[in-house]
Amino acid sequence: MTEVSNTEGGPRNALAVPAVRTPMTPLRRAFLRNAPGYMFLMPWLLGFFLLTLGPALASLYLSFTRYDLLTPPVWTGLNNYDYAFNSDRRLGNAMRVTFTYVLWSVPLKLAVALGLAIILDKSVRGVSFYRATFYLPSLLGASVAIAVLWRQIFGVDGLVNTLLLLTTGWQGPSWVTHPKYSLITLIVLAIWQFGSPMIIFLAGLRQVPQDLYEAASMDGAGAWRQFYKITLPMLAPVVFFNLVFQTIEAFKAFTQAYIVSGGQGGPIDSTLFYSLYLYNEAFANLRMGYASALAWILLVIIGFFTAIAFASSKYWVHYEDEGR
């Protein structure tokens, strides 16, 4: 029987190579098979390396320099980090404001999202209209337009105060520019955007087998007990995902703070979010090196909390395909 080979007259295909050059090892064959895949990935890979990883590493370098954008960077070693940890009073304010925002807005947002997901998890007529309407704010919420509106609504002559005046006759303060209340308006804005975690919770609720509920109610468990013992544990992976995702987003919040506070972090730094402080240090005070250091500190903080979430997930998140 004639042997089929790659050389002299054998059948040709796109992957044929002259045998004298390089042998068709399994590695080479795998590479050639995957080459088109990498070519298709190339745009994304280029974007990742050139637009994400590259600038991130550049900012790591810059965090050890003094750089004011108009003259070349000057190496200063750990000066920026030293200033951040030991001398920067406003950074303390920014951390306090950001942590308060995260610790209040994320749990409340998830609680509202879960509550509404359970209520809307029925096949009542018109329920899809309600789902769409509740989802709408989270589509628009992070936009500049909504933030501008929010500032108006909570201003001294805004909608909220007008309604209060009409119903109770009480003239409210300017919520948005009062140091005690300004952060609350931003937390409310965050909670108002519960739509996207709600949709994810709805999807998760669909996965919970109905026979568990039937069995439970036959054993005499009330609605609250069913929620606590069945729904929550079964939803744990979804809760975990939403928790991590929303926490990271909350730490990075910028647009709302910038617009609602007018760009300076609200009266007396009461809305000085970390990213807003970073932005002002970089572009208003032209301290790019220090801002880069702040950015990496934020990365470490977010990474730390994400790591805690993952480590603790072993104890309360159970996936279907595990034992236990």
Place this chain on the structure above:
Amino acid sequence: MSKGMNRRQFGAIMGGATALSLFGSLGARAQDEALRLIWWGNPDRDRRTNEVVALFTEQMGRNVIPETYGWGDYWQKLATQAAGGSLPDLIQMDYRFIFEYARRGQLAALDPFIGQQLELDDFDANQLASGAVDGSIYGISMGANSHSHIYKKEVLAAAGGTMPDHTTWTDEDFMALGMQIKDQLPSGMYFTQNMGYVEPRLESFVRQRGKGLYTEEGAVGFELQDLKDFFGYWKMMQDEGLTPPADVQALDATGRMEEGMIVSGKSLFGFIHSNQLVANQNLVTEELEMVMVPGQQGGVPGQYLKPSMLMSMAQSSTKKEAAAELMNFFITNHDANDILQIERGVTGDASVAARLLEKLTATEKKIVDYLAVVADHVSPLPPPPPQNAGEVDRAMRPAWDVIAFGGVSVDEGATRYYDEINSILSRI
């Protein structure tokens, strides 16, 4: 037997995609010939500048791409562009920042163009000198202005108040006037905006005491006691109900004219730079009058005539001669100045100023008359502010707000801000 796409098809697709992406750069080519101009402004100034730009294109045949931002965003934008080497050809500059940018090599020296593209024979020598840094001219003054107070004429009259002689009135007279009429003001309107965080007002205040914001060497030019007196006065004004409460006053922190206390109807008196009268009047229905800043008992004149803004050229510009022509158009061309008038200040070009005087609206005449009066009551231009002066200015608002919201006493707040100024100035 091919597994999906073969090399030829793949190559064809990649080639097509690359060719398509080239079309994107074609648009960019056409813009190479156009000049770029950037300025900060307000709706009125933007309209006028855009008209002048259109006129320039019509008369001189060269495209100009305009860019404008509010004051709050302008310097960030400029810094980013400077870092990227993509500063526009013509830049509207401020007296405070021109030294920083010029000394860092970002601006082109204009001396080679003076007498050539820049026809400045008629230009006032003092105003021209105000754009000089280390011996060369880096910016041409677009107009002179000075600090001022504005108020709503009819509202004051309806409340039963009369304006004392504004060339000699003092802080005490100001407060007395307020106390007299504060209960007769329309609901929701207060006597004056609070000026405890307005750095130019502080500047007038300390200059009236013979000092200044900064010394020639770039250190703080006034004492802690001056700051305590200043904050103390405005805290008292707030406590007496003559200024809006702290949270309402904080609404103008964005720096936008539309959110200021005068325009939103919350105060009778306001603080502006004289050239802003036109823009303010366009946003307000009541007629505005302009008067000098109140002085102090036993004080010296605190105001000065300063360049409201300067026109500069980027060192990185590749079309410097054309840019100089555009700059000249703005400063000396009669048709252009008929549009710009004195919204940016009273121009230093004598022939333009003379021609404009006949065409001024009533509001603009007020500015010219005001500057004529002020010119008799001024002291010399202060030295250029040091680096980080912008940060000191920005830090004044939160420093004042802590006092205004009752977080700290006036003494404590003043001490904190004074220390902060020193630490900002010493920080490189």
